[in-house]
Amino acid sequence: MSILIKTVAEHWEYVAPLVRKPKSEEDYDVLVRAVNEILEITGEDESHPLMSLLDIIGDWIEEWDRTHHPMAEASGEEVLGYMMREHGLTQSDLPGVGTQSVVSEILSGKRKLNLRQIRWLAERFNVPIEVFI
Structure with missing residues (x-):
């Protein structure tokens, strides 16, 4: 041995x-x-x-x-809401997404994030774009 x-x-x-x-x-x-x-x-x-x-x-x-312990899938809109809370941001703090009313519609589920907005958010929060897809 x-x-x-x-x-x-x-x-x-x-x-x-x-x-x-x-x-x-x-x-x-x-x-x-x-x-x-x-x-x-x-x-x-x-x-x-x-x-x-x-x-x-x-x-x-x-x-x-x-x-x-699988994690539930979150939509890009849900991730956006979470990121805003974590960073203490308001709807008007995201001009790359759109006006305050556009951000409001996204957060309420009335509107989906588009590719341009997703790219801007990924850069803004320094995360991969897949986070918001």
């Missing part, structure tokens, strides 16, 4: 909960807590040895979330 495998075997009971995909919400919660603890240790140090473990656990959490 190699020294690496021997060392892993000696510490497996402590490591095992972190190196398996979640099979339950409890497993998922353990991994989320582990990510938070690892982030406290690593900070923004991309070269920290625990970053590879963080990547693995993060992928498993993301996969679990997609399968068990």
